[in-house]
Amino acid sequence: MAQFGSTDTSVSPISDLGGVVHVWIISLTEVSSADLEALAKCLSASERGKLQRLSRPAGRQAFLVSRGALRHVLGGYLQQPPKALDFTYGPQGKPALKLKHPTAQHQNDSPWCSLEFNLSHSGDWVVIALCQGRSIGVDIELIRLLSQLPSLCQRCLTPAETATVQGLEPTQANLRFLQYWTGKEAYLKALGLGLTASMTSVELAIPPGAIALQPAPITPEPLHDQGWHIYQWQPSPEYIAAIAVQTSALTTHPQIQLYQTTARQLIHSDDPLSIGFPAPECPT
Structure with a gap:
């Protein structure tokens, strides 16, 4: 497995994420048939339908690993089972977490309301970027x-x-x-x-x-x-x-922390937030 940084085992839970941007780099190819089967089980019905409509094997695997890994990563931050997550989509398809507490009085209390994320994949890798309370995009x-x-x-x-x-x-x-x-x-x-x-x-x-x-x-x-x-x-x-x-502060650069893992590690870890391989922090 190609390494993008040094090894550590600590990742902040969502309550401590603050102004830090977390970027996960996950292999699309280091998966077994058993891993793919496990990832498929956590997809929603609409995601499984989209998967079935993809004709190329490489495209199917990229979609399955990307969406399954996204669910495992977000589930780790939110302390929720990957299958329990529900998504909503913007007019041009940008995904967001659907609020667990949709009523107005609960929206500000839910971490689902503030967690922003984005995903991109190419070749052998998928990248997931996430932060709290700010719009984010990745490619x-x-x-x-x-x-x-x-x-x-x-x-x-x-x-x-x-x-x-x-x-x-x-x-x-x-x-x-x-x-x-x-x-x-x-x-x-x-x-x-x-x-x-x-x-x-x-x-x-x-x-x-x-x-x-x-x-x-x-x-x-x-x-x-x-x-x-x-x-x-x-x-x-x-x-x-x-x-x-x-960011709200125009002159302040957010702290960016990179993590690397595999879908297999996400699937088989009781605590997905303890298995990344962080690289040194981005200078600010």
Whole structure:
């Protein structure tokens, strides 16, 4: 199993999460048939229906592991069985936890009301980002050759961003495009818009040089002035990831803690919050 950080066994429960952003990196491939069967048992009827409609085996496994792992991670924070969780979806499909206490007098007392999360998967990994009381979005992409790069730039990038990509040699051009893509997608997902909104409406000024190994800020000034922060990093040489999170303090960066585990560990642990492999904290 590829390691993204050093080992620790402590994760704060939701009551202590505070201003910390937790990011879980989970393998999509290190699962047995028994693990897949266990994950399937915790899905809802609608999730099982969607799973059955997927035709490609790789797509089915990615969906099953992603959704099952999400339920186990959230269940650990909320101290609820994974199968007991219920989700609601925004107009563009952004998931949120359905309140256990839907009446107004109980909403502010429920941790379900304040826990925000987002999920993304690509290649061999799924990333789950979560925090309390703030909007969050995440994206991860396998670094690969993009055969339609010119048309992708035209559709997704601003003129300044396109000029930056076109001025690079092919390998670096692909990487720079994916930097723009992950940052913008994380931000649009945090807003609940996803790819229904134009990526050209956001312009990122990504600093030159190597991509950080831990989440590093790349937020442009207009978004920063609205309280948004975008962070980007390479969890491994083959992948690039980004997080977008909104904070009330415009000049304060939230603490970000990365965790790595497998679906198997989540399934077989009595306490899923004790099995991650945290990496060093993001500098603030």
